Amino acid sequence: MALRTLISEERIQTRIREIAAQIDTDYPEGTLYLVCILKGACFFLADLARAVRRDTYLDFMSISSYGKEKTSSGEVKIIKDLDISLEGADVLIVEDIIDTGITLNYLTALLKTRRPKSVRVAALLDKTSRRVRPVDAAYVGFEIPDEFVVGYGLDFAEKYRNLREVCVLEPE
Numbered sequence: 001m002a003l004r005t006l007i008s009e010e011r012i013q014t015r016i017r018e019i020a021a022q023i024d025t026d027y028p029e030g031t032l033y034l035v036c037i038l039k040g041a042c043f044f045l046a047d048l049a050r051a052v053r054r055d056t057y058l059d060f061m062s063i064s065s066y067g068k069e070k071t072s073s074g075e076v077k078i079i080k081d082l083d084i085s086l087e088g089a090d091v092l093i094v095e096d097i098i099d100t101g102i103t104l105n106y107l108t109a110l111l112k113t114r115r116p117k118s119v120r121v122a123a124l125l126d127k128t129s130r131r132v133r134p135v136d137a138a139y140v141g142f143e144i145p146d147e148f149v150v151g152y153g154l155d156f157a158e159k160y161r162n163l164r165e166v167c168v169l170e171p172e
């Protein structure tokens with residue numbers, strides 16, 4: 001398999017600073033609860049959290065990756081839940097990529113049941129053409145075509161997460 005750079009490290013970092021500035025103007029005073037969806041969003045969370053200029057709480061959630069057939073039910077299994085309460089909180093879910101939308105459609109609804117003040121989504125990447133469930137993402141880094149991408153947290157069988165850019169994985 002060969003890697004073709006789709007989004008360079010510089011473009012990722014520039015876009016994250018833009019999103020962070022937008023977040024700083026959008027939210028009222030107070031602590032922003034950043035909820036990172038493991039493992040793919042770990043670098044996005046790390047860079048975004050340090051780019052915003054406000055108080056944040058960080059927490060992590062791990063969910064199962066069912067086979068694609070099984071996801072059609074829209075069920076997502078929580079492997080590790082949050083440690084902190086979201087009651088009264090401004091919550092921003094930080095995710096690597098929106099593909100079918102099943103994961104974020106489910107998680108947004110789930111976190112809204114925990115009585116937060118607000119719930120929004122920040123996703124680094126968005127494959128809009130693949131959507132089967134609606135996701136209203138307030139912050140999107142890049143819309144990308146329907147190609148399998150790795151790097152900057154995204155993996156193929158756990159590999160390539162530590163690449164500094166987002167690459168398309170393609171046959172030689």
Ligand code: IMP
Pocket residue numbers: 040095096097098099100101102103104147148149150154155156
């Ligand atoms: P969704 O529920 O179909 O939106 O799936 C989102 C999840 O699928 C992401 O959090 C990723 O873990 C995974 N995923 C979707 N597309 C890709 C890709 O191109 N590369 C790596 N992982 C992907």
Ligand code: MG
Pocket residue numbers: 037038039040041096097
């Ligand atoms: Mg993921």
